[in-house]
Amino acid sequence: MGRKILTEHINVPGIQGYEVYRQHGGYRSVEKALKMTPNDIVEEVKKSGLRGRGGAGFPTGMKWSFIDKKSGRPRHLVCNADESEPGTFKDRYMMEKIPHLLVEGMITSSIALEANLSYIYIRGEYMWVYRILERAINEAYAKGWLGKNIQGSGYDLDLYVTCGAGAYICGEETALIESLEGKRGNPRIKPPFPAVVGLYGNPTVVNNVETIMDIPWIVMNGGDEFAKIGIGKSTGTKLISASGHIRKPGVYEIDLSISVEEFVMSDEYLGGMYSDRPLKACVPGGSSVPILPAELLFKTAKGEQRMMTYESMSDGGFATGSMIGSGGFIIYDDTTCVVRNTWNFSRFYHHESCGQCSPCREGTGWMEKILYRLEHGYGSQEDIDLLWDIQRKIEGNTICPLGDAAAWPVAAAIRHFRHEFEYHVRYPEKIKDRKHFEYEPWEKVKHLMGTKEAVAV
Amino acid sequence: MPKVTIDGVSIEVEAGTTILNAARQIGGDLVPPAMCYYSKLKGSGGKCRVCLVEISKGSEANPNPMPKLQASCCTPIADGMEVKNMTSQKVQDMRKGVVEFLLINHPLDCPICDQAGECDLQNLGFDYGAQTTRYQEGRRTFDRIDIGDKIQLHMNRCILCYRCTYVADQLTPHRDHGVLNRGDASEISTYISHAIDNDFSGNMIDVCPVGALTDKTFRFKSRVWFLKPYRAHRQCSHEKCNGQVDVWMFGNEIYRVTARKDDYHEVESFICNECRFDHKNNADWTIEGPRKLEKWSVINQGKYMKRTAEVNIDTEKALLLGRNEDRKRLSMVAPEEAKKK
Ligand SMILES: Cc1cc2nc3c(=O)[nH]c(=O)nc-3n(C[C@H](O)[C@H](O)[C@H](O)COP(=O)(O)O)c2cc1C
Ligand code: SF4
Ligand code: SF4
Numbered sequence: 099m100g101r102k103i104l105t106e107h108i109n110v111p112g113i114q115g116y117e118v119y120r121q122h123g124g125y126r127s128v129e130k131a132l133k134m135t136p137n138d139i140v141e142e143v144k145k146s147g148l149r150g151r152g153g154a155g156f157p158t159g160m161k162w163s164f165i166d167k168k169s170g171r172p173r174h175l176v177c178n179a180d181e182s183e184p185g186t187f188k189d190r191y192m193m194e195k196i197p198h199l200l201v202e203g204m205i206t207s208s209i210a211l212e213a214n215l216s217y218i219y220i221r222g223e224y225m226w227v228y229r230i231l232e233r234a235i236n237e238a239y240a241k242g243w244l245g246k247n248i249q250g251s252g253y254d255l256d257l258y259v260t261c262g263a264g265a266y267i268c269g270e271e272t273a274l275i276e277s278l279e280g281k282r283g284n285p286r287i288k289p290p291f292p293a294v295v296g297l298y299g300n301p302t303v304v305n306n307v308e309t310i311m312d313i314p315w316i317v318m319n320g321g322d323e324f325a326k327i328g329i330g331k332s333t334g335t336k337l338i339s340a341s342g343h344i345r346k347p348g349v350y351e352i353d354l355s356i357s358v359e360e361f362v363m364s365d366e367y368l369g370g371m372y373s374d375r376p377l378k379a380c381v382p383g384g385s386s387v388p389i390l391p392a393e394l395l396f397k398t399a400k401g402e403q404r405m406m407t408y409e410s411m412s413d414g415g416f417a418t419g420s421m422i423g424s425g426g427f428i429i430y431d432d433t434t435c436v437v438r439n440t441w442n443f444s445r446f447y448h449h450e451s452c453g454q455c456s457p458c459r460e461g462t463g464w465m466e467k468i469l470y471r472l473e474h475g476y477g478s479q480e481d482i483d484l485l486w487d488i489q490r491k492i493e494g495n496t497i498c499p500l501g502d503a504a505a506w507p508v509a510a511a512i513r514h515f516r517h518e519f520e521y522h523v524r525y526p527e528k529i530k531d532r533k534h535f536e537y538e539p540w541e542k543v544k545h546l547m548g549t550k551e552a553v554a555v
Numbered sequence: 556m557p558k559v560t561i562d563g564v565s566i567e568v569e570a571g572t573t574i575l576n577a578a579r580q581i582g583g584d585l586v587p588p589a590m591c592y593y594s595k596l597k598g599s600g601g602k603c604r605v606c607l608v609e610i611s612k613g614s615e616a617n618p619n620p621m622p623k624l625q626a627s628c629c630t631p632i633a634d635g636m637e638v639k640n641m642t643s644q645k646v647q648d649m650r651k652g653v654v655e656f657l658l659i660n661h662p663l664d665c666p667i668c669d670q671a672g673e674c675d676l677q678n679l680g681f682d683y684g685a686q687t688t689r690y691q692e693g694r695r696t697f698d699r700i701d702i703g704d705k706i707q708l709h710m711n712r713c714i715l716c717y718r719c720t721y722v723a724d725q726l727t728p729h730r731d732h733g734v735l736n737r738g739d740a741s742e743i744s745t746y747i748s749h750a751i752d753n754d755f756s757g758n759m760i761d762v763c764p765v766g767a768l769t770d771k772t773f774r775f776k777s778r779v780w781f782l783k784p785y786r787a788h789r790q791c792s793h794e795k796c797n798g799q800v801d802v803w804m805f806g807n808e809i810y811r812v813t814a815r816k817d818d819y820h821e822v823e824s825f826i827c828n829e830c831r832f833d834h835k836n837n838a839d840w841t842i843e844g845p846r847k848l849e850k851w852s853v854i855n856q857g858k859y860m861k862r863t864a865e866v867n868i869d870t871e872k873a874l875l876l877g878r879n880e881d882r883k884r885l886s887m888v889a890p891e892e893a894k895k896k
């Protein structure tokens with residue numbers, strides 16, 4: 099049984115409300131933080147080795163130390179609750195169940211950053227969660243944890259929740275800032291980074307919900323204690339949103355030290371495959387990360403056991419590895435059609451591109467159309483190579499990483515499952531029904547394809 | 556002053572200069588193309604990605620190459636930086652890709668487009684475009700909207716460089732138009748068909764790199780290469796306009812008036828709508844003399860004539876190629892070969 103940092107009290111009845119939350123040790127980190135110097139808090143977070151849980155995994159302490167404190171401009175902390183990555187739903191679960199933990203984390207983190215005005219930016223589709231957060235914030239104001247002169251310390255902090263209008267791109271930190279300023283949610287060109295020029299031109303830190311929720315525990319127990327959990331540079335616990343063909347989908351808090359096999363197969367976690375069908379593939383970190391075929395999921399290409407850590411998950415680079423990303427863990431069994439799945443992801447990125455830069459605006463739509471053709475039996479061999487070429491020309495050439503996020507899943511699907519794309523080209527009549535792999539899984543039809551062709555790259 | 560080397564040519568420029576501007580100071584073929592950056596509009600650039608360059612040495616202090624290509628219009632130089640543009644295979648390859656992206660949904664209606672002959676996308680297509688398209692789907696189209704009696708909007712041709720929105724923000728009293736929707740459904744539009752009406756709006760026409768915004772008073776009047784541009788001026792009472800323009804004449808008749816543009820097709824000084832639209836009479840202008848044309852500009856009828864010899868279009872062959880490759884993989888016999896047997 100792993101450590102529970104975030105979810106320890108999650109099932110306590112009434113924990114949504116202030117009183118119960120406070121009885122279970124709530125807001126103690128604020129009391130402690132007010133007695134510490136801001137730099138000490140940043141040092142603790144640095145020591146903890148906490149890495150951003152929003153996807154990129156950038157060390158939080160380091161990010162905090164970049165914030166420009168010299169210019170004398172007001173600073174802001176913004177919590178990124180725009181969680182829109184397909185496959186990820188951990189932030190919603192946490193904010194719904196234990197909203198005060200986020201409020202407490204925001205206060206403690208704002209103290210560390212010496213920010214007096216902070217925001218939570220939540221996606222518009224989470225309207226009911228928005229209301230839950232509003233209530234929690236109102237309670238915190240009423241009890242003197244927010245507002246002027248918090249608990250008599252002389253420190254002021256205002257915290258607001260703002261709703262997005264339903265755009266995935268507003269999860270990208272600079273687009274989020276634009277949206278928060280009331281503009282069109284177009285990512286900004288970096289540099290300058292938000293730590294220097296952010297919200298309203300002021301130094302700003304943007305952090306994921308889960309990252310901020312980890313802060314109270316780190317302040318209470320010390321960074322070293324946090325760093326003891328996990329392996330190497332992957333410290334602490336991580337929330338994983340598990341979905342797909344598994345027995346027990348849901349949000350799990352895991353130590354960053356268990357193996358993928360244990361996570362998928364043990365009864366404590368996912369409980370193995372749904373109706374015992376064979377595992378086909380896994381998208382381990384939300385729709386943006388490369389898909390991994392079964393043979394590379396439990397073992398790396400070198401034959402080592404793959405662990406649920408940032409390093410192990412990306413072992414082998416993109417050729418044979420993936421990323422832990424935002425922790426949207428999707429498992430597929432052999433009834434899944436990878437082509438259809440890739441098409442579905444492409445549709446999402448096509449729909450969500452902001453349309454600023456040409457490769458992403460035009461390329462995402464083009465890829466979607468080609469994948470539509472392939473999936474529906476109108477594709478040709480050239481289309482597969484064309485798809486490869488398009489993704490190659492999007493990746494790395496865009497303003498924000500959405501272009502990469504659109505390219506990686508397509509690249510990985512072709513890299514590992516080229517044979518399925520070819521099957522779609524060569525046997526259009528067999529794949530007409532979208533459930534074709536349910537009737538005839540790949541194992542049953544692969545003899546039709548003869549010897550497996552050389553895999554690209 | 557920091558020194559930067561672009562395609563082997565070194566130059567010392569002021570700190571904070573972008574790579575593109577450093578290249579423009581050197582001049583010549585090594586200058587990356589720019590479709591969205593406009594030196595006179597603050598905040599422009601970074602969007603079209605045609606100006607991507609490879610940075611093979613970051614700086615003297617940190618000589619590592621940058622892993623990704625960088626947009627030269629918004630990347631500042633550093634001392635000792637080495638940049639590759641024309642000499643980088645990767646850059647050329649990616650730029651071809653970007654041009655392809657810009658063209659897949661373009662209507663390719665140059666034969667009836669007033670911008671043809673002075674269009675940046677045409678030039679770019681000429682230098683980097685492919686002869687055939689790999690795009691089979693239907694091209695994106697937009698509903699027509701009317702944005703007033705002076706400017707014609709053809710949204711289908713727009714490359715979403717955002718320049719016109721910056722013009723409206725920075726030069727005119729207020730902005731009536733903007734980008735609606737997102738992704739490849741983004742469109743330039745006035746919200747709820749509002750007319751753009753202010754005395755500096757005509758500059759959007761000059762700033763637009765393609766034929767998405769054109770002059771309604773010049774619509775379908777003539778191809779630009781049949782006209783001769785002359786430097787001209789008049790006494791203009793508008794406080795922001797100096798009355799210095801180019802008039803485009805056929806014989807003795809003025810067909811259109813535009814602002815003066817520099818080597819990079821950027822307006823030298825913006826002009827007011829009155830100069831642009833309301834003075835098509837010879838008597839209104841003092842003609843200074845013919846404008847010098849770039850050597851290979853299309854308007855000079857040089858560029859295409861000089862190079863067409865190399866163009867070779869094998870449409871049928873290209874079409875069949877794909878099919879035959881497929882057949883081979885499917886181990887089917889192509890009809891011609893079957894006949895032979
Ligand atoms: C297209 C795109 C969407 C993103 N969406 C989210 C999101 O929904 N939630 C989130 O926390 N981070 C998201 N990110 C990552 C943020 O840009 C940023 O890295 C993160 O909020 C930083 O927080 P962290 O350091 O705590 O991870 C997204 C990034 C991109 C490029
Ligand atoms: S990569 Fe896509 S989403 Fe990101 S700025 Fe460019 S067009 Fe917008
Ligand atoms: S209308 Fe012209 S200037 Fe405006 S965004 Fe489109 S291409 Fe650019």
Ligand code: FES
Nearest residue numbers: 601603604606628
């Ligand atoms: S000119 Fe640099 S990105 Fe458009």
